[in-house]
Amino acid sequence: MRMAELAMGVVMGVFSLYLMWKSTELPIGWIPGEGPGGGAWSFWLSTGMLLCCIAIVIRWAKRMTPQSRSTEVYMDSRGLKLFLLNAGALTAMIGLFHIIGAYGAIPAFLIFYLRFMGGHSWRLTGTFAAVTPVVTFLFFEIALQKTLPKGFTDPWFEPIFAFFY
Amino acid sequence: MDILPLLLNGFAIAFEPLNLALIIGGCAIGLFIGAMPGLGSVNGVAILLPMTFLVPPTGAIIFLGAIYYGAMYGGAISSIMLGIPGASTAVATTFDGRPMAIKGEADKALIAAATASFVGGSVGVVLFTLFAPPLADVALTFGAPEIFALMLMAFATFIGLGTDDIPKTIFSIFIGLVFGAVGLDIISGEPRLIFGDIPGFYHGINFLVLAIGIYGIGEMLWTIEISKGNAMMSKATISVPRILNTLVELTRTWRTMLMGSFLGYFVGILPAAGATPGSLMAYGVAKTFAKDPETYGKGNIKGVVAPEAANNAASTGAMLPMLTLGIPGSPTTAILLGGMVIWGLEPGPMVFTDHPDFVWGFIASLYVANLFALLINIAFIPAFIAVLKMPFTILAPIIFVLCIVGGFVPTLDMHDVWLMLIFGIVGYFMRKLDYPMAPAVLAIVLGPLAEPALRQSLLISGGSFAIFFTRPYAGVIMAIAIALFVLPLIKIALDKYRRPKDG
Known part of the structure; x- marks a missing residue:
């Protein structure tokens, strides 16, 4: 279970990075007269996802969650x-x-x-x-x-x- | 305007034999459609709208209104019995309705859902009758900043509850919002997040794909694992003493019912909001202010009562701007509005004076439909309970088939079915690690509403976020949202402060 917690955090972190990169296919900055670019919403949300994944990994390292302390197998x-x-x-x-x-x-x-x-x-x-x-x-x-x-x-x-x- | 004589005249119209038959038929059809995973009131009203050309306009809208009501009741049935929300409006009912069914309290959950729906519908229709014009005026003052603030508050309720892991909860919200952004950019019209250039992503990710994936396939995989494939779905019985005990227990939830009803009604009348955010917010508020928030999500009857009262009140509230101002409050009312135009009626304030029989006949029919939906729903509870007594190895494949067909029907695209399978499997893996899934479903529903509201607000303010704090309604809602965001941090700080002292 402990390794699964880390693996999920890392995989989702990588997925967040992919989403950030994918979002930049549209402008992510401010466009005068149009407001935020089409990719801004998804880019910043993906950045938020990445930060959450970093927090999940840090909490895993500090054994702060039940899963990060668990010795059970993830799936028998x-x-x-x-x-x-x-x-x-x-x-x-x-x-x-x-x-x-x-x-x-x-x-x-x-x-x-x-x-x-x-x-x-x-x-x-x-x-x-x-x-x-x-x-x-x-x-x-x-x-x-x-x-x-x-x-x-x-x-x-x-x-x-x-x-x- | 003297309401009472007009309402009594409306009742005379609603009780005409044809209209009464349309109400009963509409409630029964709506109940069945609402109970089907993947089909909700919007599907039922859209599909059956052409059939209404056979009857006069008043009968037509009475029939569609009854389907709408029936479907709102029916959505709770699959949420409770199968763990699959019949429609987005019943997502919140799954949170506690499903655990109650697993505990063998399916009858209790169904009666609670039906009773709360009745109370919500009744409060909604009374408010509709009495306070239509002033409430419509308040809702109309809501612009993009207020709508975005409202969405933010809906997300904040999930974080503010504090029982789930906070980074995982926020991650779940963000990923739901990102999935809601897949498709075409609403302003530039350019493709966005089209993974692997697969054409199926151009129409976006339907919330039902995520909801059925997680609450249908993921739920079944989870149940199969924990039961090792041997267990019955759950044990459930129904008897007169159990019904009476449940009704007695429900009297203790009157505050939650009324809170859900009023909140749901108000959110329902907001254009572009509707019953889904209304029910989710009612659930969040009920949990936030509960003395026992830790029991929510584990089968607390108030977790069923709050969203069910709210979604029925909201469905009535959504009709208010439709009828008085010609602005639909939900997708279903948008179709009803289209029907009115086809029948040669122009929705708006003038319809009250130009076609009083139509308006008041419809309003009175809502009272009648609400009562019949309750009676039909309760009459069918033994049949729903019988479904639970089937061996799990029979029920599981039937549910899987329902999920697959239900996931295909909204868009008629096999791409969505594959996506649903992926969401189901990934959701199952994440659930094993305590990632909360409900916020993701909420986010994919609200994302397409929240993004344009944010972009419009920022465009109005020239990029300044102060717009969310300088407008009175938006400011108050944002203050509540921020308080909910900060609440877990305060709890953590207090725990840390107390722990050394206790030690």
Whole structure:
């Protein structure tokens, strides 16, 4: 935990420096007749972020925060495994949105999560995997007319939309 | 103007069968839309506005007003049940509503939210009826310096609370403000902070992307880790004795409810402010002046009551400048204003004399909608509780799916979904190190309002910050903000002074 506190402070400090540099793409000083330049707001806020990171590192060095005094591990092996499984499954689902669309990715994610991670029966898994995309489609696409990504399955939906409209 | 006969005539209009049906239908639809992560009153009103062409203008605005009210109630449901704010107006409700649900007090939190919403809405609509013109005049005197001072006070409340690590809190505010600045510079129109020249950054970072990332994905990853993937979401039951006990407990929060209602109403009538800063400020004020500030964020019922009373009062307050002056107080009222123009009504002071049936029918409908929103909300609480009893391994993937779809819907851009995932993961890592996330969400919402206010103020003053102290309203608000900023330093100094003495 102690090393994670330092690492986060340093990483965010570097990110603040990047934001400061990125902000200078627009003027950061006073422009007569226009007021502060377009980059001033984000530049000075990023500077503030950097100062906070310096304060966080100083407090870490002086062991002033509970995390900087902690001897616990930041993430144990069980926690890491759960994090990787969940974050990985989410990443895969979002990636699949681009390829097979929402109505392929959502059932795939639900089958993986409910059956293989949750250990639920095929009946329950199948019910959720079938009902969730249908409810999502009816609510978002038909009622609210918000189109979700469909990937290569897009042409398959034309008869369904023709039925509703 | 004699208000009572006009209001009674308004009630006669509101209770016409068609209008009553529109109120009940609007409240139910609004409640459902508000409870959906990623969808709020603004989505509901915008999407259903075209449907109102089927009814007369009075029925149309009554329907949209009922959706607005229903959505304000509904926003609290996903904040409490899923830990995902349904809309920015319900962000503050997550702070204590979610811990209450995790502790098995979801029913209590939902009843508190519904009751506070009712009180806030009632106070708001009574103030709307009685004091519309003078309050609108006060709000209209607010210029850019006053608006910026108000924003600064909202941030100062987070720092002044003193329970979170101060450098981490300030960092969280700054990073939220920087993310709020991504997109196009409001004055020059030039691209700003377009990371890696990715086109998705040109439309800025929607606050919902950060909010759902942190409070949806990050929250779920956190819950999965602490429960080792085995726990139920939380235990919750509802029964008549529990409801009665909660109502008794709520009578002890009347001061917080009224504070939230009045504060929310006043902030709501300020153009460009609205229910989100109103609810966050009410939460901050409730915590600052509480005898037990350390219990906030851990499931204090007043942490639910204050923002919920405020956001409903603010939603009513936001209609005041819209109806009397033609200036919307919130994005939702901006759409309502557009609807009025489409219906052939010109918003402004003249609408009160030219179309009294329309105005007073609408005002009376707000009283009725407020009551129906409460009844529908409470009637559905057992259904919301049933959701909590589902095994965690069923609820978690459903919430993840809701987060992903909810993050996509506002902008219909997959870029935002990826960004939401990144925010969720980074937010989870930061949360493990006690970085407070709420200030970042507040900042990304208020940033796009605070920056133009600051730049306009400095332009007016020729670059002098004295403008924030020489104007009466701005000066008072700045003095409060500075006091809140300095408060933690005073606490630290006092602690240091006392410690050697105690030792």
